[in-house]
Amino acid sequence: MIKDLTTGKPGVTLWKYSIPMFISVLFQQLYNIADSIIAGRYAGENALAAVGASYPITMIFMAVAIGSSIGCSVVISQLFGARQPGQMKTAISTTLLSGLALSAVLTGIGLSACRFLMRLIKTPENIFADGELYLKIYIGGILFLFVYNLCNGIFNSLGDSKTPLYFLIFSSLGNIVLDYWFVAGFHWGVAGVAWATFTAQGTACILVLITLYLRMKSIKTEDKIPLYSYAMLKRIGLIAIPSILQQSFISVGNIFIQGLTNGYGSSVIAGYSAAIKLNTFTITSFTTLANGVSGFTAQNMGAGKYERIKKGFNAGLLMVLFMAIPFFIAFFFFGGAMIGLFLKEGSSEALDTGITFLKIVSPFYFVISVKLLADGVLRGSGAMKYFMIATFSDLIIRVILSFILSIPLGTNGIWLSWPIGWIMGTALSLFFYLKGKWEIRSKREK
Numbered sequence: 001m002i003k004d005l006t007t008g009k010p011g012v013t014l015w016k017y018s019i020p021m022f023i024s025v026l027f028q029q030l031y032n033i034a035d036s037i038i039a040g041r042y043a044g045e046n047a048l049a050a051v052g053a054s055y056p057i058t059m060i061f062m063a064v065a066i067g068s069s070i071g072c073s074v075v076i077s078q079l080f081g082a083r084q085p086g087q088m089k090t091a092i093s094t095t096l097l098s099g100l101a102l103s104a105v106l107t108g109i110g111l112s113a114c115r116f117l118m119r120l121i122k123t124p125e126n127i128f129a130d131g132e133l134y135l136k137i138y139i140g141g142i143l144f145l146f147v148y149n150l151c152n153g154i155f156n157s158l159g160d161s162k163t164p165l166y167f168l169i170f171s172s173l174g175n176i177v178l179d180y181w182f183v184a185g186f187h188w189g190v191a192g193v194a195w196a197t198f199t200a201q202g203t204a205c206i207l208v209l210i211t212l213y214l215r216m217k218s219i220k221t222e223d224k225i226p227l228y229s230y231a232m233l234k235r236i237g238l239i240a241i242p243s244i245l246q247q248s249f250i251s252v253g254n255i256f257i258q259g260l261t262n263g264y265g266s267s268v269i270a271g272y273s274a275a276i277k278l279n280t281f282t283i284t285s286f287t288t289l290a291n292g293v294s295g296f297t298a299q300n301m302g303a304g305k306y307e308r309i310k311k312g313f314n315a316g317l318l319m320v321l322f323m324a325i326p327f328f329i330a331f332f333f334f335g336g337a338m339i340g341l342f343l344k345e346g347s348s349e350a351l352d353t354g355i356t357f358l359k360i361v362s363p364f365y366f367v368i369s370v371k372l373l374a375d376g377v378l379r380g381s382g383a384m385k386y387f388m389i390a391t392f393s394d395l396i397i398r399v400i401l402s403f404i405l406s407i408p409l410g411t412n413g414i415w416l417s418w419p420i421g422w423i424m425g426t427a428l429s430l431f432f433y434l435k436g437k438w439e440i441r442s443k444r445e446k
Contacts, residue, residue, distance in 0.1 A: 043183055063247030094233050107140070133191055242384040397420060
């Protein structure tokens with residue numbers, strides 16, 4: 001159901017809009033974690049390490065899909081808030097056609113560069129073949145990944161966060177069942193994990209695309225609308241390209257950190273892989289609420305309701321800080337049990353690595369959650385320059401410090417770079433939000 005986010009009590013409206021998005025990400029991350037748990041418990045520590053070693057590379061492709069989704073959702077939300085259904089439908093069709101072309105290009109580049117990328121991050125030889133195989137199968141399904149994320153972004157921009165939830169539940173449960181069937185039943189190892197994701201994502205992509213087509217067909221416009229517009233593509237690109245760069249920059253930074261971590265051996269890689277999946281689950285949960293704030297901001301910006309945006313941010317702040325509490329408790333006090341889910345007979349080094357990482361980063365979830373929420377307002381308003389400055393500062397500091405601190409402190413130095421980068425990035429994001437950089441830019445464009 002399409003929902004107008006410019007009316008009703010801001011806090012209540014944001015809650016109703018964001019909760020289905022949050023549940024969606026729970027299921028999405030559930031199957032990502034299930035991949036690693038099933039690989040670690042049924043195919044062994046090296047299989048877990050192989051999936052983990054290729055993870056930051058897969059996130060580059062995910063970054064492009066998510067960045068594109070963010071770009072289209074902001075523009076579509078603005079057009080929806082401004083009551084311009086014709087332009088909104090043009091933006092949707094332009095997004096999907098451009099996404100199909102871009103995903104085809106990425107698939108070709110990715111398949112030809114698999115081995116080079118795995119060598120680039122210094123993947124140990126004992127897990128190299130499995131890591132490369134997983135990566136190739138994953139890249140083969142980029143088309144599904146891309147279109148699926150674009151459709152989810154489009155639904156969310158229309159205020160409909162429930163439809164993506166239904167497809168996420170279907171995809172996630174299907175992926176988990178296939179994971180177990182292919183790995184534990186057929187003993188396909190790492191390939192089974194990859195094919196499970198490929199199959200579940202592909203099926204969900206086709207179904208969500210059909211649903212979106214039927215939904216758009218029901219929206220009537222007076223005049224015939226163009227299916228593709230270069231002017232609309234440019235408008236979307238002004239938001240999407242910085243978002244893609246931001247997401248990709250983070251992924252490239254993670255590749256450097258993964259390459260640094262790979263130098264400590266497969267046991268450390270396995271422990272880090274388990275911990276980073278849990279950490280990603282947490283950060284993605286915060287980001288989902290931030291995306292809700294982005295959609296809320298974009299629609300209300302289109303309607304010229306700036307004070308309502310501030311009330312939405314305050315409501316979102318309470319939500320995200322409240323969400324950080326259970327993650328902190330689970331990871332800081334019960335880190336051993338959480339990492340143990342991934343390792344049936346893993347080494348003590350792998351277990352200790354994962355526990356240490358979680359203890360170092362989890363207290364700072366209360367910091368990074370605030371940054372992501374402020375970023376949501378900056379992005380939703382189109383203030384991409386300030387959004388990128390805050391994000392890139394966090395990442396650059398984190399990558400540089402990981403190399404510097406690893407010299408005297410080893411892996412602990414790498415893990416410590418996370419909270420330091422988060423603190424610096426949060427300070428910048430809050431500064432830009434409180435100074436009203438997003439509001440100034442929005443009013444200037446009116």
